[in-house]
Amino acid sequence: MATIAQIAAELGLSKSTVSRALRGVPGIAADTVAQVTAAADRLGYVPSIAAAGLSTGRNHTVGVVVPSLNRWFYNSVLTGITRTLADTAYDVILYDLDRPHGGGTRTFSRALLRQRVDAVITVATVFSADELAEFAHFDVPMIAVGPPTAGLRTIGIDDIAIMSAATAHVVELGHRRLGLLGGFDAETPPHRNAIDREQAFMRTALAAGATVDPSWMLAGGYRVDSAIRAVSELFRSPSRPTALVCASDDMAFGAMYALQLAGLRVPEDVSVVSIDGHEYSEAYDLTTCRQDPEAQGVLAARAIIAEVEGAEPPSSFPTAGFELIVRGSTAPPS
Amino acid sequence: MATIAQIAAELGLSKSTVSRALRGVPGIAADTVAQVTAAADRLGYVPSIAAAGLSTGRNHTVGVVVPSLNRWFYNSVLTGITRTLADTAYDVILYDLDRPHGGGTRTFSRALLRQRVDAVITVATVFSADELAEFAHFDVPMIAVGPPTAGLRTIGIDDIAIMSAATAHVVELGHRRLGLLGGFDAETPPHRNAIDREQAFMRTALAAGATVDPSWMLAGGYRVDSAIRAVSELFRSPSRPTALVCASDDMAFGAMYALQLAGLRVPEDVSVVSIDGHEYSEAYDLTTCRQDPEAQGVLAARAIIAEVEGAEPPSSFPTAGFELIVRGSTAPPS
DNA sequence: TATCGTTGAGTTAACGATATATCGTTGAGT
DNA sequence: ACTCAACGATATATCGTTAACTCAACGATA
Numbered sequence: 001m002a003t004i005a006q007i008a009a010e011l012g013l014s015k016s017t018v019s020r021a022l023r024g025v026p027g028i029a030a031d032t033v034a035q036v037t038a039a040a041d042r043l044g045y046v047p048s049i050a051a052a053g054l055s056t057g058r059n060h061t062v063g064v065v066v067p068s069l070n071r072w073f074y075n076s077v078l079t080g081i082t083r084t085l086a087d088t089a090y091d092v093i094l095y096d097l098d099r100p101h102g103g104g105t106r107t108f109s110r111a112l113l114r115q116r117v118d119a120v121i122t123v124a125t126v127f128s129a130d131e132l133a134e135f136a137h138f139d140v141p142m143i144a145v146g147p148p149t150a151g152l153r154t155i156g157i158d159d160i161a162i163m164s165a166a167t168a169h170v171v172e173l174g175h176r177r178l179g180l181l182g183g184f185d186a187e188t189p190p191h192r193n194a195i196d197r198e199q200a201f202m203r204t205a206l207a208a209g210a211t212v213d214p215s216w217m218l219a220g221g222y223r224v225d226s227a228i229r230a231v232s233e234l235f236r237s238p239s240r241p242t243a244l245v246c247a248s249d250d251m252a253f254g255a256m257y258a259l260q261l262a263g264l265r266v267p268e269d270v271s272v273v274s275i276d277g278h279e280y281s282e283a284y285d286l287t288t289c290r291q292d293p294e295a296q297g298v299l300a301a302r303a304i305i306a307e308v309e310g311a312e313p314p315s316s317f318p319t320a321g322f323e324l325i326v327r328g329s330t331a332p333p334s
Numbered sequence: 335m336a337t338i339a340q341i342a343a344e345l346g347l348s349k350s351t352v353s354r355a356l357r358g359v360p361g362i363a364a365d366t367v368a369q370v371t372a373a374a375d376r377l378g379y380v381p382s383i384a385a386a387g388l389s390t391g392r393n394h395t396v397g398v399v400v401p402s403l404n405r406w407f408y409n410s411v412l413t414g415i416t417r418t419l420a421d422t423a424y425d426v427i428l429y430d431l432d433r434p435h436g437g438g439t440r441t442f443s444r445a446l447l448r449q450r451v452d453a454v455i456t457v458a459t460v461f462s463a464d465e466l467a468e469f470a471h472f473d474v475p476m477i478a479v480g481p482p483t484a485g486l487r488t489i490g491i492d493d494i495a496i497m498s499a500a501t502a503h504v505v506e507l508g509h510r511r512l513g514l515l516g517g518f519d520a521e522t523p524p525h526r527n528a529i530d531r532e533q534a535f536m537r538t539a540l541a542a543g544a545t546v547d548p549s550w551m552l553a554g555g556y557r558v559d560s561a562i563r564a565v566s567e568l569f570r571s572p573s574r575p576t577a578l579v580c581a582s583d584d585m586a587f588g589a590m591y592a593l594q595l596a597g598l599r600v601p602e603d604v605s606v607v608s609i610d611g612h613e614y615s616e617a618y619d620l621t622t623c624r625q626d627p628e629a630q631g632v633l634a635a636r637a638i639i640a641e642v643e644g645a646e647p648p649s650s651f652p653t654a655g656f657e658l659i660v661r662g663s664t665a666p667p668s
Numbered sequence: 669t670a671t672c673g674t675t676g677a678g679t680t681a682a683c684g685a686t687a688t689a690t691c692g693t694t695g696a697g698t
Numbered sequence: 699a700c701t702c703a704a705c706g707a708t709a710t711a712t713c714g715t716t717a718a719c720t721c722a723a724c725g726a727t728a
Contacts, residue, residue: 005685014708015709016708019685028706029706049450050685051388051686054713055687069412070613079430083432083433092430093395094426098413116383224614226617228614228618260591337713337715350678350679351678362676389714389715389717
């Protein structure tokens with residue numbers, strides 16, 4: 001618990017000299033700097049971020065808001081952020097919105113954000129109009145990873161485009177009976193991207209003259225277990241699609257398991273295509289449109305740090321890309 | 335950006351009176367308190383944690399160290415911690431050790447931990463002897479969630495007991511040809527719990543007079559994809575176990591998929607039993623020994639906060655429990 | 669009436685760093 | 699010989715809050 005004052009006393013220097021030497025501010029003799037750093041090392045000096053923050057107004061923290069931690073996408077973005085920030089002087093303060101009984105108060109507006117963090121990155125978080133209005137008063141930079149939202153600068157993929165590409169793939173293979181395993185949840189209101197992906201699916205399917213029975217539109221809630229249940233139920237019925245388009249790889253994994261369980265073979269009986277590029281998708285031999293959420297996290301982290309350090313903030317970011325990876329889970333209908 | 339001084343000036347009071355009124359320190363007239371809180375509300379006052387921290391030495395943050403974010407166990411513990419801390423005045427600073435190319439420098443000892451956080455919770459992190467030695471010098475309380483480690487207070491299950499219970503279950507069903515899908519990783523050195531679970535498996539199996547062919551000991555690395563690959567390979571061979579014991583539910587999910595793919599039925603051809611109690615295990619109809627990592631996180635968070643607030647620190651914690659949930663993935667051998 | 673404890677509030681000094689303004693030396697330029 | 703800039707370092711005020719004292723007023727008690 002050595003302070004800058006102790007180092008100064010030890011060396012017969014003033015506090016300011018020590019402070020500037022440690023920060024690498026120009027205008028200090030090289031050997032003085034060497035002495036100071038040596039003394040700091042010897043005394044085990046660790047700067048007090050609280051004290052520095054009080055003086056500079058910088059806390060050297062970035063607040064990251066996630067809807068929950070147990071979804072691959074949120075997770076991957078967060079990993080990208082932590083990895084990027086680990087190489088900087090900034091720490092991550094984690095705000096997990098996941099609450100047992102359907103959402104807590106989510107007042108990250110008042111006590112949470114102001115004064116505590118230098119910047120905020122939100123991940124796929126849906127905001128109310130009130131919340132968005134509050135954000136306008138924030139004096140800290142903010143970037144949202146996720147679908148485009150009015151009033152926010154966002155980083156993310158084009159949900160319409162990626163789902164259109166996934167659907168187009170099975171259409172081009174010749175499938176005309178298409179099912180959708182969507183991100184809807186029976187309980188909670190649908191997210192923007194779940195809606196976008198459904199619309200893109202419908203539009204692409206109908207444009208190709210495909211059949212989409214309403215009973216083939218499944219609510220998977222971006223969860224493996226819901227996917228298993230929904231797909232198991234659907235394929236008990238005699239009226240079945242020949243291809244299943246999934247809004248996430250996680251749901252596709254559940255779907256493929258449920259199909260095997262029902263005695264149906266992938267892709268001979270049912271083709272499965274999906275969105276994400278999950279690290280497990282290769283082992284499942286799953287055809288998927290790969291996006292890179294970790295890269296989106298890295299991008300968001302870099303941009304927000306640059307902005308905190310005074311760089312000119314861009315007014316928007318280019319749409320993140322994706323890539324169709326064709327594997328063994330899709331084939332022409334038999 | 336109203337300060338305590340502005341409120342004081344506004345009301346003709348002193349800074350200390352305002353400070354004490356806001357903190358609820360006794361010795362302030364009730365109507366004075368009311369006036370102060372009203373003024374604070376009106377001016378949009380938000381306390382500066384940096385300034386308070388500088389004065390008190392408290393940062394109101396808890397550092398949480400995780401090996402990575404994309405494993406169910408780490409995730410669940412972290413969720414338990416964030417949920418618990420969300421109701422307190424403490425924030426979570428996240429230290430994710432996951433690095434692209436096999437581990438960064440991990441110097442959370444120096445700049446990372448000291449001065450920045452009031453307490454530390456580590457999740458299933460393996461420490462070197464040097465690191466453990468450094469921890470002794472920490473002046474902040476520390477709790478590790480994970481297997482018992484010398485020199486650390488730990489919260490966790492008994493790995494030996496839980497794996498013994500899982501193995502005993504299939505033994506009692508009559509299985510004598512047992513395979514293990516363990517947590518080993520082909521690349522990285524094995525974790526303590528992977529070793530413990532393997533030993534418990536072997537001991538229980540051999541004590542029951544079961545056969546364990548060395549080729550039935552699979553390295554699943556606690557990952558779904560590795561599990562799929564390992565199990566697919568094993569069951570191509572003519573010499574097969576009748577029951578597969580998995581060191582985690584995630585690996586069991588992969589195993590069940592691979593078994594279906596190989597044309598083998600669960601449990602008719604192969605029984606599968608596992609450890610974890612993952613939220614998806616019900617949909618997979620997987621027999622598993624349920625532990626509760628989220629509860630472990632909650633426990634750790636509560637204990638560490640109590641300690642930070644001055645409570646007497648317990649020298650150890652009771653071992654977390656588990657419970658065998660028998661579902662449809664296990665049956666007597668046919 | 670003198671004393672005392674209690675209550676409610678104010679004064680003042682940290683906490684550990686940074687920012688601004690300043691100061692003495694030295695060397696170069698005219 | 700004199701001015702002036704550059705250099706290296708210092709003194710001091712400041713950031714917003716808390717903690718340790720101090721103090722005045724009041725009613726109760728001896």
